Amino acid sequence: MDNSHYLIIDTSTKNGLVGIYAEGEIKRTYAWNSKNNHTAELMPAIKMMMDFEGIGISNFQGIVVTVGPGGFSAIRTGLAVGKGLALGASLPIVGVNSLETSAYSNRFLRKYICSVIPAGRENVAWCTYTVDSLGWHSVTQEKITKISEFVTSHISIEDICFCGEGFTRDILEQLEAHYQTKICCTDEISVLARLNGAISIGLEKLRGYSKESSEEIQPIYLRPPSIT
16 A cells, blocks of 8 residues: 655635645644634644654655635745745645635536635635546636626526635525526535645646746735735
8 A cells, every 4th residue: 555645735715724645545634714824823733743643744755735826925824834844855845726626526516616715805716617528627717806796707607516615605695696596516615625626636746746846836826915
């Protein structure tokens, strides 16, 4: 059995999550809600998981970190920690998109999958994906819009299933009122969906890893930060 260990880091929203994946299953997870940027919680969470598993950073074979979209400072925190650990232990590291990881576990629903994450100030970040003859891919651009604009942006609502941390009951009710129909949405816990998606997408990326690819990992903000 493959005993490779992988560290998963997701700080794309206020709900942070880290996990250890090994032997074909999730061994440990730790989630928290942060009012700031995850700086205080992230490293203690990683250390706690490693202590429970009785391993150190040198026991990992790779790191997967979400690169956004999401909060500006939160994404930077996850990337900085992930890159620092990877550099210190000479580990490969890959970045994954938080909208895609939220949607990926729903790819077998035979619908377009619209992934939504919160973007603050009555805004959401979203993107729609599908599986067809080209495989798994996006069919819209990633974007941040006002919730009111998001609600009215869909042409064929019957073919879409919505998911993600930003897809709230309020948005569901607005969509149903606007389109006068029942809306398909998943009831899976969004942070765990992101974790499962990050594992699937991240491990595939690690199989094609090269040193040059780690230098290309950049955050996805979709808009300039409000502060620098």
